[in-house]
Amino acid sequence: MASGEAAVESAVREVYDAHFGRLVGWTTQLIGDRDLAHDVATDAFVKLLTHWHSVQDPRAWLYTAAANQVRDHWRKRGREASAYEKFVAGSARAVDVADSGLDPATRLSVRDAVESLPERFRLVVLLHYFADLSVAQVAAQTGKSEGTIKRDLHDARKQLAQRLEVTR
Amino acid sequence: MNDSPLNDSPLNDGHNHGEPSDQRDAVAGFFAAARSQVRDQPATDLDWQRIVHESRRSSRRRNRLALLSSAAVAIIAIFAVFLWQQNGMGDGVRRGEAIVGGNPVTTGEPTSSPSSVSSAQRPTTVPDSFRTWSVSNAGQSTVYALGAQDCEGDDACPVLLRSGTNGRTWTAVHRFDGTDVSAATGTDVPQVQPERAVTQTRFATPQTGYVFGGDLWVTRDGGASFTKMSHPGSTVLDVEINSQHAVLLSSDNCGQGVCNGPVYVTRFDPAKGTITGPDAQVTPRAQVSAGTVTVQNDQVIVQLTAANAGASIAPMRLDDKKLTTLNAPPACSGAALQSVTPATNSKQLQLFALCNPQKAGNSQTSYTIVRSDDAGKSWSSVSRGALILARLGDVWLAAADSKHLVASAGGPRESTGVPAPNGDDSLMVSNNGGNGFGAATPPKGQQLPGTGFDWTASAGGGIVYAVPRTTHGFWMTSDYGTKWTVVDPRH
Numbered sequence: 001m002a003s004g005e006a007a008v009e010s011a012v013r014e015v016y017d018a019h020f021g022r023l024v025g026w027t028t029q030l031i032g033d034r035d036l037a038h039d040v041a042t043d044a045f046v047k048l049l050t051h052w053h054s055v056q057d058p059r060a061w062l063y064t065a066a067a068n069q070v071r072d073h074w075r076k077r078g079r080e081a082s083a084y085e086k087f088v089a090g091s092a093r094a095v096d097v098a099d100s101g102l103d104p105a106t107r108l109s110v111r112d113a114v115e116s117l118p119e120r121f122r123l124v125v126l127l128h129y130f131a132d133l134s135v136a137q138v139a140a141q142t143g144k145s146e147g148t149i150k151r152d153l154h155d156a157r158k159q160l161a162q163r164l165e166v167t168r
Numbered sequence: 169m170n171d172s173p174l175n176d177s178p179l180n181d182g183h184n185h186g187e188p189s190d191q192r193d194a195v196a197g198f199f200a201a202a203r204s205q206v207r208d209q210p211a212t213d214l215d216w217q218r219i220v221h222e223s224r225r226s227s228r229r230r231n232r233l234a235l236l237s238s239a240a241v242a243i244i245a246i247f248a249v250f251l252w253q254q255n256g257m258g259d260g261v262r263r264g265e266a267i268v269g270g271n272p273v274t275t276g277e278p279t280s281s282p283s284s285v286s287s288a289q290r291p292t293t294v295p296d297s298f299r300t301w302s303v304s305n306a307g308q309s310t311v312y313a314l315g316a317q318d319c320e321g322d323d324a325c326p327v328l329l330r331s332g333t334n335g336r337t338w339t340a341v342h343r344f345d346g347t348d349v350s351a352a353t354g355t356d357v358p359q360v361q362p363e364r365a366v367t368q369t370r371f372a373t374p375q376t377g378y379v380f381g382g383d384l385w386v387t388r389d390g391g392a393s394f395t396k397m398s399h400p401g402s403t404v405l406d407v408e409i410n411s412q413h414a415v416l417l418s419s420d421n422c423g424q425g426v427c428n429g430p431v432y433v434t435r436f437d438p439a440k441g442t443i444t445g446p447d448a449q450v451t452p453r454a455q456v457s458a459g460t461v462t463v464q465n466d467q468v469i470v471q472l473t474a475a476n477a478g479a480s481i482a483p484m485r486l487d488d489k490k491l492t493t494l495n496a497p498p499a500c501s502g503a504a505l506q507s508v509t510p511a512t513n514s515k516q517l518q519l520f521a522l523c524n525p526q527k528a529g530n531s532q533t534s535y536t537i538v539r540s541d542d543a544g545k546s547w548s549s550v551s552r553g554a555l556i557l558a559r560l561g562d563v564w565l566a567a568a569d570s571k572h573l574v575a576s577a578g579g580p581r582e583s584t585g586v587p588a589p590n591g592d593d594s595l596m597v598s599n600n601g602g603n604g605f606g607a608a609t610p611p612k613g614q615q616l617p618g619t620g621f622d623w624t625a626s627a628g629g630g631i632v633y634a635v636p637r638t639t640h641g642f643w644m645t646s647d648y649g650t651k652w653t654v655v656d657p658r659h
Contacts, residue, residue: 009220016216024209029202034209042219049223054421054428064424068348068362075346110202119323119349129189129199143358143425143457153188160195 008052015058016045023062026131030070030110040069057140063131064141067123074111108164116163121156124149286385288393291339294329294657298340300642301326303635305627306371309334312391313642313657314369314379316349324349326366328379328391329657335644338657341391348382357622357637358425359458359473360403372409372438380404384416384443400432400446405459410512414438415468415486417461418446426455426475433461433470433486448491454479458562464510465517467543469494471508473562480504483521485544499536499549500524507565507575508544512626517543520567520602522555522575531559532593537573537602550602558593560620568626572648573598575605576634578620591616595624595634597649608645614654 020041027037044065048058055061110130114122123142127133128149135153139146189196297318304312311331317340319325326344331337348364361367361381371377378397379385384404385394401418405427408415416434419427429452434445457475461468468486482504484491496505500523511518519540528534535557537550557563557577566574575596594616595608610616617636621643624634634643634652641656 013216016211016219020211020215021208022206024211025206028209029206038209038215042215042222045219046222046226049219050226051421051423054423061424108198110199113198128187129196130203132189132203134187141424143360150188157188157193157195160198161193164194164198 008049012045012049012052012058015048015062019059019062020045023066026063027066027070030126030130031073036073040066040073043069057137060127060131060133060137060141063127063133064123067126067131070126071122074115113160113163117156117159121152121159124152125156125160128153284396286342286344286394288389289342291330291341291392294338294340295327296658298327298329298658299638299640300635300657301637302368302623303633303642304369304371304377305631305633306374306377308374310371310374311335312369312371312377313338314367315657317343319343319345326379328369330391331657332374335655335657342387342394344379344394360405360419360422360425360427360456362423363403368407370407370409370414372412372414376438378407378409380407382422397443399443400434400449401430403427405431405456406461408461408463409438410463412438413463413466415461415463416443416445417459417470419456419459426457427459428452428455431456431459431470431472433468433491435468435486448486448489450484450491452481454481456481462508462510464512465514467510467517469508469510469519469544471506480506483508483544494544496523497538497547497549499538499547499552501536505538505547507563509565509567509626511567511569512628513569516541518567518570519544520550520565520573521547522563522565524552526553528553528556532556533559533563533577535563535575539602551604554603555596555598555605556593557596558591558620560591560594562622564621564624566624566626566632568628568630568632568648571599571601572630573602573605574608574624574626574632574634574645574649576621576624578617578622578636591618591620594620595643595652599648599650608643608649608652611651611653 023041023044024034024037027040028034031037044062047065048055048062114125117125124138127138127141128135133141135146135149139149142149189199295317298315300313300315302314306312309332311334313329313331314326315329316324317327326347326349327340328342329338330341344366346364347366348362357367363382365381366379366383366385367381369377369379375390376386376388377391379394382403384397384399384407386397387394399416399418401420403422404416404418406417414436416436417431418434419429419431421428430449431452432446433448434443435447436443436445452472455475456472458473460471469483470486470491471483472481474481480503482496483494485494494505494508496503503524505521505523508519508521511520521538521540522535523538524536525533533556534553535555536552537555538547539550540547555575557575560577562578564576577594593607596605597608598605617639619636619638621634622637624632626632630646630648632645632649636642640658641654643652644655645652
């Protein structure tokens with residue numbers, strides 16, 4: 001193994017130790033399937049190894065990569081899947097679905113909340129509010145200015161507040 | 169790597185106070201509660217070994233593919249030499265063309281894969297929600313407009329419109345479902361788009377053209393169907409076509425709105441089904457947030473925008489297989505050339521460029537205009553401070569000929585300094601070769617778009633397009649900028 005490759009693997013291993021478990025848990029909360037969440041996180045780390053030299057902020061990069069895969073998954077599965085997952089919450093997959101992001105007060109899942117927003121707000125909301133990335137980190141990951149991210153979050157917050165109000 | 173990978177702890181880091189998620193409101197509370205339910209999962213050595221194994225396997229696969237490609241090229245070359253020896257020059261050349269890809273529909277991607285073909289669609293009326301992103305004049309009174317329409321679930325879908333009447337009437341010819349529009353909407357759109365994005369269009373003829381963003385797709389039936397094309401680099405930055413000479417600008421190692429290169433420049437023939445190459449490549453010394461290419465009189469000019477506002481990358485000219493830096497003249501006071509553009513109607517290549525941006529008032533910037541008649545080897549100063557543009561982001565320059573120029577400001581709006589409060593002075597016209605500029609007069613009942621123009625180009629003759637990207641229509645002039653109309657494809 002080339003020494004450069006070894007150095008990259010060693011650096012990414014540190015990131016893995018710090019973030020992999022949390023990333024799987026975070027993704028599980030969004031898609032309600034631990035095995036699939038594990039695959040998403042694994043894929044994000046495989047890509048991180050490949051792109052290591054161009055990555056400035058590994059944690060923000062990993063959550064962005066995972067969030068994009070989660071959105072793809074939502075798109076593919078559609079809303080029927082969400083309904084089905086709620087339906088089976090009390091049966092064999094209860095372990096996974098119990099952690100599927102349902103707010104006990106509102107019974108609104110993170111997915112429901114995020115998907116109620118226009119497409120352009122979804123990634124920034126996921127990254128800022130749910131992955132807890134700062135506005136600057138979200139701006140860096142999405143290639144937009146901080147002003148735009150703040151504006152998008154402001155608009156998204158107004159819409160979400162209404163949605164939460166209705167749900168309660 | 170600038171940052172230590174572990175300079176933050178999971179899920180509660182990187183925050184300054186005053187972040188929206190720090191506010192004590194219902195939304196922040198909702199997500200905080202959801203975050204508190206996240207449970208860490210085990211991170212085992214076995215999982216790590218799987219990640220490393222998969223990464224090495226993909227790396228080997230890429231290397232093997234590169235080796236196989238080299239071997240295939242060598243075999244084709246040997247076979248071509250063999251045919252030439254067997255059949256003589258005349259017959260052999262024809263067969264060589266057939267080997268390299270005579271079928272115009274074949275692409276570098278396996279066309280049998282469902283994801284590489286977007287099947288033919290029936291034309292429909294233009295959706296009311298259409299907003300223009302990109303415009304291309306295909307000749308013979310045919311104009312294409314790529315933009316977005318609302319689709320299911322508040323998503324935006326790219327849709328291609330076609331006009332056979334020079335913009336008077338339009339039909340929607342192809343909608344692209346399943347593309348990544350996460351970075352393509354809003355008022356601050358990065359030019360480096362993610363994989364699967366489609367945000368720009370360029371047409372070579374009324375039948376043959378391209379849409380691109382991160383990906384590159386070709387149509388050969390006037391936009392009815394599209395086929396994904398393989399090309400050098402992973403991400404397409406720009407495509408330009410002039411008189412059937414086409415050039416692709418692409419890059420590797422792109423993500424989240426920036427590219428680290430290498431950046432590839434590839435000439436290709438739109439009549440052929442494959443893009444080989446590249447002709448030249450360069451690894452930029454700074455991260456790149458945008459790249460544009462122009463082709464005119466067989467000269468190709470490449471311009472890369474550094475992601476860091478403090479850095480600059482000089483434009484380059486493609487000389488056979490290498491890229492030559494275009495140095496700015498003393499009139500630019502040490503600043504790099506920017507917005508290099510060729511005059512589209514000139515028989516001899518004439519290049520115009522801007523440089524030396526200077527603050528002019530609270531929200532405007534003035535520029536020096538320079539001109540080159542020897543493909544950028546030397547430059548002469550045309551005017552200093554005659555062009556004053558609203559500070560709204562990127563600056564575009566379009567030249568129809570040696571007299572008629574149009575400049576605009578807008579695009580990705582990460583401008584330094586105070587941005588302009590409105591679109592005044594975002595579209596400027598010169599009819600004396602850049603010695604003086606006047607503000608474009610909006611058509612009756614229209615105002616200049618508040619966020620300026622994202623893209624401006626001369627399409628030959630007196631036609632210039634200026635695309636705000638945030639509005640339904642785009643701006644167009646047929647008389648070098650004296651009179652402008654707003655073309656709204658919905659009407």
